[in-house]
Amino acid sequence: MNELIISYRVEFKKIKNSFAIWLVVLGAAFIPFFFLLNIIYQWKDYLPHAGVNPWNEYFRKGFNGVHFFFLPLLIVLLIALLLNIEHKSNTWKHIFVLPISKTKIFFSKYLILISLILMFYTLMLIFFLSGGLLLSLWKSEFNFLIFKPTYFYHSVESGIGSFMVKSFISVLGLMAIHFWLSFRLKNLFLNIGIGLAGAVIAVSMFIGHWESIIYLPYASPLLMCNFIPDAHRYLSDFLINSLICFVIIFILSYIDFTRIFKG
Amino acid sequence: MKNANELIIETQNLEFCFNSKQKILRNINLRVDKGSIYGFLGPNGAGKTTTIRVLLGLLSDPENSVQLFGMKLRRNRSEIFTRIGSLIEQPSLYEHLSGYDNLDITRAIRKVSKKRVPEVLELVKLSNAAKKKVSTYSLGMKQRLGLAIALLAEPDLLILDEPVNGLDPNGIVEIRDLLTRINKESGTTIFLSSHLLSEIEKIVTHIGIINMGELLYQGTISELRELKAYKSELSIETNDNQRALEVLGQKYQVSRIANDLIITCESKENVAQIIHDLVVNNIDVYKAVIVNNDLEQLFLGMTNNYVVK
Numbered sequence: 180m181n182e183l184i185i186s187y188r189v190e191f192k193k194i195k196n197s198f199a200i201w202l203v204v205l206g207a208a209f210i211p212f213f214f215l216l217n218i219i220y221q222w223k224d225y226l227p228h229a230g231v232n233p234w235n236e237y238f239r240k241g242f243n244g245v246h247f248f249f250l251p252l253l254i255v256l257l258i259a260l261l262l263n264i265e266h267k268s269n270t271w272k273h274i275f276v277l278p279i280s281k282t283k284i285f286f287s288k289y290l291i292l293i294s295l296i297l298m299f300y301t302l303m304l305i306f307f308l309s310g311g312l313l314l315s316l317w318k319s320e321f322n323f324l325i326f327k328p329t330y331f332y333h334s335v336e337s338g339i340g341s342f343m344v345k346s347f348i349s350v351l352g353l354m355a356i357h358f359w360l361s362f363r364l365k366n367l368f369l370n371i372g373i374g375l376a377g378a379v380i381a382v383s384m385f386i387g388h389w390e391s392i393i394y395l396p397y398a399s400p401l402l403m404c405n406f407i408p409d410a411h412r413y414l415s416d417f418l419i420n421s422l423i424c425f426v427i428i429f430i431l432s433y434i435d436f437t438r439i440f441k442g
Numbered sequence: 443m444k445n446a447n448e449l450i451i452e453t454q455n456l457e458f459c460f461n462s463k464q465k466i467l468r469n470i471n472l473r474v475d476k477g478s479i480y481g482f483l484g485p486n487g488a489g490k491t492t493t494i495r496v497l498l499g500l501l502s503d504p505e506n507s508v509q510l511f512g513m514k515l516r517r518n519r520s521e522i523f524t525r526i527g528s529l530i531e532q533p534s535l536y537e538h539l540s541g542y543d544n545l546d547i548t549r550a551i552r553k554v555s556k557k558r559v560p561e562v563l564e565l566v567k568l569s570n571a572a573k574k575k576v577s578t579y580s581l582g583m584k585q586r587l588g589l590a591i592a593l594l595a596e597p598d599l600l601i602l603d604e605p606v607n608g609l610d611p612n613g614i615v616e617i618r619d620l621l622t623r624i625n626k627e628s629g630t631t632i633f634l635s636s637h638l639l640s641e642i643e644k645i646v647t648h649i650g651i652i653n654m655g656e657l658l659y660q661g662t663i664s665e666l667r668e669l670k671a672y673k674s675e676l677s678i679e680t681n682d683n684q685r686a687l688e689v690l691g692q693k694y695q696v697s698r699i700a701n702d703l704i705i706t707c708e709s710k711e712n713v714a715q716i717i718h719d720l721v722v723n724n725i726d727v728y729k730a731v732i733v734n735n736d737l738e739q740l741f742l743g744m745t746n747n748y749v750v751k
Contacts, residue, residue, distance in 0.1 A: 185550050185551060185553075188550065189547050189550050189551060192539075192543060192546070192547055192550075193536060193539070193547065195538075195539060195543070196538045196539060197538050264536065264538075267537075268534060268535055268536045268537060269531075269532065269534050269535075270535070270536065271534075272495075272498075272500050272530050272531075272534060273528075273530075273534030273591075274534075275498075275499070275500060276498045276499070276500070276523055276526065276528050276530075277523060277548065277551045277552065278519075278520045278521075278523040278524040278551070278552065279520070279551050280519070280520060441499075441500050441501060441502070
């Protein structure tokens with residue numbers, strides 16, 4: 180356990196000065212910032228009706244912008260950059276001759292990736308909330324200061340926390356696929372290209388109303404657009420599929436990394 | 443008590459192939475003694491780096507033919523790697539980080555004291571550049587930082603693949619001195635590869651010569667020097683070269699170049715016999731010089747399919 184913590188800290192040190200950390204910060208700010216600009220530009224269209232909590236609609240539209248195309252690509256790019264540090268520096272051969280097991284290396288890399296994604300979600304939420312507050316400071320009719328961001332305080336099913344958890348689950352499948360691809364493929368652009376192709380196929384299936392879209396890991400984030408929670412289950416079918424994909428690919432990539440992959 | 447002749451690296455009929463058709467390494471039987479500086483020589487593409495990669499488990503060894511510190515690598519990975527420092531091909535460095543941070547990453551995993559970082563930086567003369575990003579380093583500085591990383595945990599075995607690559611002549615001398623000092627002061631066994639004998643001839647105690655995936659020679663440097671005497675050419679000048687040619691031509695391969703006779707010697711004893719034969723036949727010997735027999739020539743001879751039994 181101690182070695183895993185050391186390895187995790189080392190992974191954090193490696194991303195110092197790298198673009199991966201900037202991608203998390205800038206990526207988290209990107210949609211909230213442009214959404215805010217759009218609201219400022221067309222503010223009359225966004226004014227809520229009297230007595231209506233503005234946060235619900237604000238979050239719905241904002242997160243639609245995040246989940247449609249942007250989130251899968253950001254995750255793909257983040258993983259590619261994170262693991263490309265080792266390819267670019269030619270350091271796999273160095274890591275694999277250090278007195279630390281491959282299992283710990285694998286898990287510490289996964290942990291750093293999940294930490295960065297959680298950091299992305301946290302920052303994005305902070306930016307969205309700040310955007311709402313700024314709008315109300317600018318024009319009080321937006322009512323963001325009168326109402327609370329109710330997504331936080333409603334039932335577990337519709338709470339913003341629950342929504343974020345589901346959004347995170349929606350990216351797990353493609354995260355596992357690209358984690359595997361990223362340590363196997365040295366070519367950063369090929370890696371990103373595969374992610375881009377996956378996202379384009381997902382959008383095409385979405386527009387074409389394909390029912391089988393729920394099986395495509397690249398489409399899971401897209402299906403979070405205008406998300407309505409399942410009345411009977413906590414996780415919808417596409418989220419369960421993303422989770423299953425994650426578990427299977429995670430196990431396979433672990434076996435590959437620890438037994439076959441030589442760097 | 444530790445055995446002085448303990449083998450630190452041992453391979454038994456090591457073979458490696460990327461596909462089943464072409465073997466990259468064939469029957470490599472390395473024997474690296476404790477405390478030795480073993481020079482692993484061979485031209486580019488001979489199989490040096492592949493051997494090193496197999497030794498370190500970076501390429502598969504299905505026959506499990508590698509033993510390090512008397513232990514099989516597959517089952518004792520962590521224990522073995524605690525005792526090894528390595529530098530394989532070009533140094534593995536995070537260029538977006540400083541030299542210090544690069545060392546600190548390895549230090550943390552190897553659980554070495556923080557005090558050791560400035561020590562190794564001083565050792566490789568990089569203290570002044572420690573805080574600079576590695577991307578600003580010259581090739582020689584990167585090589586030295588790679589060496590510092592390998593030395594960080596004061597390993598029992600250093601495996602260095604072409605460690606003086608990219609260094610200027612002063613840098614080469616400094617690294618040679620450093621390696622000799624580490625070997626003498628700490629008893630560190632050093633296994634280093636090179637494609638130039640002249641680069642490492644002065645520091646190695648043992649030599650292994652590999653070409654086209656086969657180990658052509660393995661032994662101490664003094665044994666190699668003896669071997670060189672067996673395969674040399676003797677240049678002599680006498681008061682009567684014509685008669686000398688007649689006397690020696692029956693037993694040896696003799697050619698005449700200007701005022702000298704060039705005789706191919708098979709052994710050190712041949713040299714004494716030649717002189718003796720000339721003296722017995724009342725031929726005065728003005729000059730007798732061994733030519734074309736430096737180690738480099740021998741190395742080149744071997745690697746040009748000059749197989750020495």
